Amino acid sequence: MGGPELEQLIGLFSRLPGLGPRSARRIVLKLLRDKEGGLARLADAMQAAAAAVRSCTVCGNLDSSDPCAICAEPLREARICVVEGVADLWALERAHVYRGRYHILGSTLSALAGRGPEDLAIAPLLARLEAAPVEEIILALPATVEGAATAHYLTERLKRFGIPLSRLAQGVPIGGALEVLDEGTLATALRARGAAN
Structure with a gap:
Protein backbone atom coordinates (compact mmCIF):
# COMPACT_ATOMS: atom_id res chain seq x y z
CA MET A 1 0.00 0.00 0.00
CA GLY A 2 2.73 2.46 0.84
CA GLY A 3 6.02 0.63 0.73
CA PRO A 4 7.72 -1.77 3.11
CA GLU A 5 8.66 0.97 5.60
CA LEU A 6 5.04 1.98 6.10
CA GLU A 7 3.87 -1.62 6.32
CA GLN A 8 6.54 -2.37 8.92
CA LEU A 9 5.50 0.69 10.95
CA ILE A 10 1.81 -0.25 10.75
CA GLY A 11 2.69 -3.81 11.73
CA LEU A 12 4.60 -2.61 14.80
CA PHE A 13 1.77 -0.34 15.92
CA SER A 14 -0.83 -3.07 15.39
CA ARG A 15 1.04 -5.29 17.88
CA LEU A 16 0.37 -2.80 20.68
CA PRO A 17 -2.42 -3.70 23.15
CA GLY A 18 -5.82 -2.52 21.99
CA LEU A 19 -4.71 -1.70 18.45
CA GLY A 20 -5.47 -3.64 15.32
CA PRO A 21 -4.30 -3.01 11.75
CA ARG A 22 -7.01 -0.40 11.05
CA SER A 23 -6.23 1.64 14.18
CA ALA A 24 -2.51 1.31 13.47
CA ARG A 25 -3.02 2.69 9.95
CA ARG A 26 -4.95 5.69 11.32
CA ILE A 27 -2.21 6.42 13.86
CA VAL A 28 0.56 6.18 11.25
CA LEU A 29 -1.36 8.47 8.87
CA LYS A 30 -1.92 11.00 11.65
CA LEU A 31 1.77 10.98 12.58
CA LEU A 32 2.89 11.31 8.96
CA ARG A 33 0.52 14.21 8.29
CA ASP A 34 1.46 16.06 11.49
CA LYS A 35 2.95 19.37 10.39
CA GLU A 36 5.09 19.52 13.54
CA GLY A 37 6.94 16.32 12.69
CA GLY A 38 4.94 13.90 14.82
CA LEU A 39 6.66 10.77 13.55
CA ALA A 40 10.17 12.21 14.03
CA ARG A 41 9.28 13.44 17.53
CA LEU A 42 7.83 10.04 18.40
CA ALA A 43 10.99 8.32 17.15
CA ASP A 44 13.17 10.70 19.20
CA ALA A 45 11.07 10.16 22.33
CA MET A 46 11.18 6.38 21.88
CA GLN A 47 14.93 6.43 21.38
CA ALA A 48 15.43 8.61 24.48
CA ALA A 49 13.18 6.33 26.56
CA ALA A 50 14.97 3.21 25.33
CA ALA A 51 18.31 4.73 26.38
CA ALA A 52 17.21 6.11 29.76
CA VAL A 53 14.42 3.96 31.22
CA ARG A 54 15.36 0.89 33.25
CA SER A 55 13.97 -1.27 36.03
CA CYS A 56 14.38 -0.02 39.58
CA THR A 57 16.71 -2.38 41.46
CA VAL A 58 14.59 -1.95 44.61
CA CYS A 59 10.98 -2.45 43.48
CA GLY A 60 11.07 -3.23 39.74
CA ASN A 61 9.28 -0.06 38.59
CA LEU A 62 10.33 1.57 35.31
CA ASP A 63 12.03 4.94 35.64
CA SER A 64 15.00 6.88 34.33
CA SER A 65 16.55 6.91 37.81
CA ASP A 66 17.61 4.02 40.04
CA PRO A 67 16.17 3.79 42.62
CA CYS A 68 12.95 5.04 41.03
CA ALA A 69 11.22 8.24 42.15
CA ILE A 70 8.80 6.28 44.36
CA CYS A 71 11.54 4.36 46.18
CA ALA A 72 13.61 7.53 46.57
CA GLU A 73 10.72 9.52 48.07
CA PRO A 74 11.48 9.79 51.81
CA LEU A 75 7.89 10.50 52.93
CA ARG A 76 6.45 7.21 51.71
CA GLU A 77 4.81 5.02 54.37
CA ALA A 78 6.61 1.89 55.57
CA ARG A 79 4.17 -0.38 53.74
CA ILE A 80 4.82 -2.53 50.70
CA CYS A 81 2.12 -3.18 48.12
CA VAL A 82 2.98 -6.31 46.11
CA VAL A 83 1.74 -6.17 42.52
CA GLU A 84 2.10 -8.34 39.44
CA GLY A 85 3.43 -5.71 37.02
CA VAL A 86 4.36 -2.11 36.39
CA ALA A 87 0.90 -1.33 34.95
CA ASP A 88 -0.63 -2.31 38.31
CA LEU A 89 1.72 0.03 40.17
CA TRP A 90 0.87 2.88 37.80
CA ILE A 104 6.70 -5.85 41.43
CA LEU A 105 6.73 -9.64 41.10
CA GLY A 106 6.91 -9.60 37.31
CA SER A 107 4.22 -12.28 36.92
CA THR A 108 2.09 -14.73 38.87
CA LEU A 109 2.53 -18.42 39.58
CA SER A 110 1.12 -20.63 36.85
CA ALA A 111 1.64 -24.38 36.58
CA LEU A 112 0.13 -24.37 33.08
CA ALA A 113 2.53 -21.69 31.85
CA GLY A 114 5.45 -23.26 33.71
CA ARG A 115 6.01 -20.26 36.03
CA GLY A 116 7.20 -21.20 39.49
CA PRO A 117 8.40 -19.16 42.49
CA GLU A 118 11.89 -18.90 41.00
CA ASP A 119 10.41 -16.97 38.03
CA LEU A 120 8.98 -14.23 40.26
CA ALA A 121 10.87 -11.48 42.11
CA ILE A 122 10.21 -13.06 45.50
CA ALA A 123 13.83 -13.24 46.73
CA PRO A 124 14.29 -9.44 46.44
CA LEU A 125 11.04 -8.95 48.38
CA LEU A 126 12.29 -11.18 51.20
CA ALA A 127 15.60 -9.29 51.22
CA ARG A 128 13.73 -5.98 51.52
CA LEU A 129 11.74 -7.27 54.48
CA GLU A 130 14.92 -8.37 56.23
CA ALA A 131 16.69 -5.06 55.56
CA ALA A 132 14.13 -2.51 56.77
CA PRO A 133 11.07 -2.42 59.04
CA VAL A 134 7.72 -2.71 57.27
CA GLU A 135 4.35 -1.99 58.93
CA GLU A 136 2.15 -3.89 56.46
CA ILE A 137 2.29 -5.92 53.28
CA ILE A 138 -0.63 -5.51 50.89
CA LEU A 139 -1.12 -8.19 48.23
CA ALA A 140 -2.69 -6.42 45.24
CA LEU A 141 -2.71 -9.37 42.86
CA PRO A 142 -5.21 -10.21 40.11
CA ALA A 143 -8.51 -11.87 40.99
CA THR A 144 -7.56 -14.95 38.95
CA VAL A 145 -6.62 -18.51 39.80
CA GLU A 146 -2.96 -17.57 39.25
CA GLY A 147 -3.31 -14.45 41.43
CA ALA A 148 -4.93 -16.46 44.23
CA ALA A 149 -2.22 -19.14 44.03
CA THR A 150 0.49 -16.46 44.17
CA ALA A 151 -1.20 -14.74 47.15
CA HIS A 152 -1.45 -18.06 48.99
CA TYR A 153 2.20 -18.89 48.31
CA LEU A 154 3.36 -15.44 49.45
CA THR A 155 1.21 -15.61 52.58
CA GLU A 156 2.97 -18.83 53.57
CA ARG A 157 6.44 -17.44 52.78
CA LEU A 158 5.85 -14.14 54.61
CA LYS A 159 4.41 -15.57 57.86
CA ARG A 160 7.85 -15.78 59.48
CA PHE A 161 8.25 -12.00 59.37
CA GLY A 162 5.22 -11.39 61.60
CA ILE A 163 4.17 -8.40 59.49
CA PRO A 164 0.43 -7.72 59.08
CA LEU A 165 -0.66 -9.00 55.68
CA SER A 166 -3.75 -7.89 53.76
CA ARG A 167 -5.32 -8.29 50.32
CA LEU A 168 -7.31 -5.89 48.21
CA ALA A 169 -11.06 -6.20 48.61
CA GLN A 170 -12.87 -7.83 45.71
CA GLY A 171 -16.46 -7.77 44.65
CA VAL A 172 -19.06 -5.49 43.14
CA PRO A 173 -17.52 -2.64 41.12
CA ILE A 174 -18.81 0.91 41.46
CA GLY A 175 -21.71 1.30 39.06
CA GLY A 176 -22.03 -2.47 38.66
CA ALA A 177 -25.49 -4.02 38.45
CA LEU A 178 -25.85 -7.28 40.36
CA GLU A 179 -27.75 -8.94 37.53
CA VAL A 180 -24.77 -8.76 35.15
CA LEU A 181 -22.08 -9.97 37.58
CA ASP A 182 -20.82 -13.54 37.54
CA GLU A 183 -21.46 -15.89 40.45
CA GLY A 184 -17.83 -15.84 41.64
CA THR A 185 -17.77 -12.04 41.93
CA LEU A 186 -21.09 -12.03 43.79
CA ALA A 187 -19.97 -14.76 46.17
CA THR A 188 -16.69 -12.95 46.91
CA ALA A 189 -18.51 -9.66 47.47
CA LEU A 190 -21.00 -11.24 49.84
CA ARG A 191 -18.28 -12.99 51.89
CA ALA A 192 -16.19 -9.78 52.09
CA ARG A 193 -19.13 -7.50 52.96
CA GLY A 194 -18.56 -4.69 55.44
CA ALA A 195 -20.68 -2.64 57.82
CA ALA A 196 -23.07 -0.12 56.25
CA ASN A 197 -22.22 3.44 57.20
Whole structure:
Protein backbone atom coordinates (compact mmCIF):
# COMPACT_ATOMS: atom_id res chain seq x y z
CA MET A 1 0.00 0.00 0.00
CA GLY A 2 2.73 2.46 0.84
CA GLY A 3 6.02 0.63 0.73
CA PRO A 4 7.72 -1.77 3.11
CA GLU A 5 8.66 0.97 5.60
CA LEU A 6 5.04 1.98 6.10
CA GLU A 7 3.87 -1.62 6.32
CA GLN A 8 6.54 -2.37 8.92
CA LEU A 9 5.50 0.69 10.95
CA ILE A 10 1.81 -0.25 10.75
CA GLY A 11 2.69 -3.81 11.73
CA LEU A 12 4.60 -2.61 14.80
CA PHE A 13 1.77 -0.34 15.92
CA SER A 14 -0.83 -3.07 15.39
CA ARG A 15 1.04 -5.29 17.88
CA LEU A 16 0.37 -2.80 20.68
CA PRO A 17 -2.42 -3.70 23.15
CA GLY A 18 -5.82 -2.52 21.99
CA LEU A 19 -4.71 -1.70 18.45
CA GLY A 20 -5.47 -3.64 15.32
CA PRO A 21 -4.30 -3.01 11.75
CA ARG A 22 -7.01 -0.40 11.05
CA SER A 23 -6.23 1.64 14.18
CA ALA A 24 -2.51 1.31 13.47
CA ARG A 25 -3.02 2.69 9.95
CA ARG A 26 -4.95 5.69 11.32
CA ILE A 27 -2.21 6.42 13.86
CA VAL A 28 0.56 6.18 11.25
CA LEU A 29 -1.36 8.47 8.87
CA LYS A 30 -1.92 11.00 11.65
CA LEU A 31 1.77 10.98 12.58
CA LEU A 32 2.89 11.31 8.96
CA ARG A 33 0.52 14.21 8.29
CA ASP A 34 1.46 16.06 11.49
CA LYS A 35 2.95 19.37 10.39
CA GLU A 36 5.09 19.52 13.54
CA GLY A 37 6.94 16.32 12.69
CA GLY A 38 4.94 13.90 14.82
CA LEU A 39 6.66 10.77 13.55
CA ALA A 40 10.17 12.21 14.03
CA ARG A 41 9.28 13.44 17.53
CA LEU A 42 7.83 10.04 18.40
CA ALA A 43 10.99 8.32 17.15
CA ASP A 44 13.17 10.70 19.20
CA ALA A 45 11.07 10.16 22.33
CA MET A 46 11.18 6.38 21.88
CA GLN A 47 14.93 6.43 21.38
CA ALA A 48 15.43 8.61 24.48
CA ALA A 49 13.18 6.33 26.56
CA ALA A 50 14.97 3.21 25.33
CA ALA A 51 18.31 4.73 26.38
CA ALA A 52 17.21 6.11 29.76
CA VAL A 53 14.42 3.96 31.22
CA ARG A 54 15.36 0.89 33.25
CA SER A 55 13.97 -1.27 36.03
CA CYS A 56 14.38 -0.02 39.58
CA THR A 57 16.71 -2.38 41.46
CA VAL A 58 14.59 -1.95 44.61
CA CYS A 59 10.98 -2.45 43.48
CA GLY A 60 11.07 -3.23 39.74
CA ASN A 61 9.28 -0.06 38.59
CA LEU A 62 10.33 1.57 35.31
CA ASP A 63 12.03 4.94 35.64
CA SER A 64 15.00 6.88 34.33
CA SER A 65 16.55 6.91 37.81
CA ASP A 66 17.61 4.02 40.04
CA PRO A 67 16.17 3.79 42.62
CA CYS A 68 12.95 5.04 41.03
CA ALA A 69 11.22 8.24 42.15
CA ILE A 70 8.80 6.28 44.36
CA CYS A 71 11.54 4.36 46.18
CA ALA A 72 13.61 7.53 46.57
CA GLU A 73 10.72 9.52 48.07
CA PRO A 74 11.48 9.79 51.81
CA LEU A 75 7.89 10.50 52.93
CA ARG A 76 6.45 7.21 51.71
CA GLU A 77 4.81 5.02 54.37
CA ALA A 78 6.61 1.89 55.57
CA ARG A 79 4.17 -0.38 53.74
CA ILE A 80 4.82 -2.53 50.70
CA CYS A 81 2.12 -3.18 48.12
CA VAL A 82 2.98 -6.31 46.11
CA VAL A 83 1.74 -6.17 42.52
CA GLU A 84 2.10 -8.34 39.44
CA GLY A 85 3.43 -5.71 37.02
CA VAL A 86 4.36 -2.11 36.39
CA ALA A 87 0.90 -1.33 34.95
CA ASP A 88 -0.63 -2.31 38.31
CA LEU A 89 1.72 0.03 40.17
CA TRP A 90 0.87 2.88 37.80
CA ALA A 91 -2.87 2.23 38.24
CA LEU A 92 -2.58 2.40 42.04
CA GLU A 93 -0.53 5.59 41.82
CA ARG A 94 -3.17 7.20 39.56
CA ALA A 95 -5.81 6.49 42.22
CA HIS A 96 -3.91 8.72 44.73
CA VAL A 97 -5.06 6.65 47.72
CA TYR A 98 -1.90 4.72 48.58
CA ARG A 99 1.26 6.44 49.82
CA GLY A 100 3.48 3.46 50.55
CA ARG A 101 6.11 1.58 48.58
CA TYR A 102 5.72 -1.19 46.01
CA HIS A 103 7.23 -4.48 44.93
CA ILE A 104 6.70 -5.85 41.43
CA LEU A 105 6.73 -9.64 41.10
CA GLY A 106 6.91 -9.60 37.31
CA SER A 107 4.22 -12.28 36.92
CA THR A 108 2.09 -14.73 38.87
CA LEU A 109 2.53 -18.42 39.58
CA SER A 110 1.12 -20.63 36.85
CA ALA A 111 1.64 -24.38 36.58
CA LEU A 112 0.13 -24.37 33.08
CA ALA A 113 2.53 -21.69 31.85
CA GLY A 114 5.45 -23.26 33.71
CA ARG A 115 6.01 -20.26 36.03
CA GLY A 116 7.20 -21.20 39.49
CA PRO A 117 8.40 -19.16 42.49
CA GLU A 118 11.89 -18.90 41.00
CA ASP A 119 10.41 -16.97 38.03
CA LEU A 120 8.98 -14.23 40.26
CA ALA A 121 10.87 -11.48 42.11
CA ILE A 122 10.21 -13.06 45.50
CA ALA A 123 13.83 -13.24 46.73
CA PRO A 124 14.29 -9.44 46.44
CA LEU A 125 11.04 -8.95 48.38
CA LEU A 126 12.29 -11.18 51.20
CA ALA A 127 15.60 -9.29 51.22
CA ARG A 128 13.73 -5.98 51.52
CA LEU A 129 11.74 -7.27 54.48
CA GLU A 130 14.92 -8.37 56.23
CA ALA A 131 16.69 -5.06 55.56
CA ALA A 132 14.13 -2.51 56.77
CA PRO A 133 11.07 -2.42 59.04
CA VAL A 134 7.72 -2.71 57.27
CA GLU A 135 4.35 -1.99 58.93
CA GLU A 136 2.15 -3.89 56.46
CA ILE A 137 2.29 -5.92 53.28
CA ILE A 138 -0.63 -5.51 50.89
CA LEU A 139 -1.12 -8.19 48.23
CA ALA A 140 -2.69 -6.42 45.24
CA LEU A 141 -2.71 -9.37 42.86
CA PRO A 142 -5.21 -10.21 40.11
CA ALA A 143 -8.51 -11.87 40.99
CA THR A 144 -7.56 -14.95 38.95
CA VAL A 145 -6.62 -18.51 39.80
CA GLU A 146 -2.96 -17.57 39.25
CA GLY A 147 -3.31 -14.45 41.43
CA ALA A 148 -4.93 -16.46 44.23
CA ALA A 149 -2.22 -19.14 44.03
CA THR A 150 0.49 -16.46 44.17
CA ALA A 151 -1.20 -14.74 47.15
CA HIS A 152 -1.45 -18.06 48.99
CA TYR A 153 2.20 -18.89 48.31
CA LEU A 154 3.36 -15.44 49.45
CA THR A 155 1.21 -15.61 52.58
CA GLU A 156 2.97 -18.83 53.57
CA ARG A 157 6.44 -17.44 52.78
CA LEU A 158 5.85 -14.14 54.61
CA LYS A 159 4.41 -15.57 57.86
CA ARG A 160 7.85 -15.78 59.48
CA PHE A 161 8.25 -12.00 59.37
CA GLY A 162 5.22 -11.39 61.60
CA ILE A 163 4.17 -8.40 59.49
CA PRO A 164 0.43 -7.72 59.08
CA LEU A 165 -0.66 -9.00 55.68
CA SER A 166 -3.75 -7.89 53.76
CA ARG A 167 -5.32 -8.29 50.32
CA LEU A 168 -7.31 -5.89 48.21
CA ALA A 169 -11.06 -6.20 48.61
CA GLN A 170 -12.87 -7.83 45.71
CA GLY A 171 -16.46 -7.77 44.65
CA VAL A 172 -19.06 -5.49 43.14
CA PRO A 173 -17.52 -2.64 41.12
CA ILE A 174 -18.81 0.91 41.46
CA GLY A 175 -21.71 1.30 39.06
CA GLY A 176 -22.03 -2.47 38.66
CA ALA A 177 -25.49 -4.02 38.45
CA LEU A 178 -25.85 -7.28 40.36
CA GLU A 179 -27.75 -8.94 37.53
CA VAL A 180 -24.77 -8.76 35.15
CA LEU A 181 -22.08 -9.97 37.58
CA ASP A 182 -20.82 -13.54 37.54
CA GLU A 183 -21.46 -15.89 40.45
CA GLY A 184 -17.83 -15.84 41.64
CA THR A 185 -17.77 -12.04 41.93
CA LEU A 186 -21.09 -12.03 43.79
CA ALA A 187 -19.97 -14.76 46.17
CA THR A 188 -16.69 -12.95 46.91
CA ALA A 189 -18.51 -9.66 47.47
CA LEU A 190 -21.00 -11.24 49.84
CA ARG A 191 -18.28 -12.99 51.89
CA ALA A 192 -16.19 -9.78 52.09
CA ARG A 193 -19.13 -7.50 52.96
CA GLY A 194 -18.56 -4.69 55.44
CA ALA A 195 -20.68 -2.64 57.82
CA ALA A 196 -23.07 -0.12 56.25
CA ASN A 197 -22.22 3.44 57.20
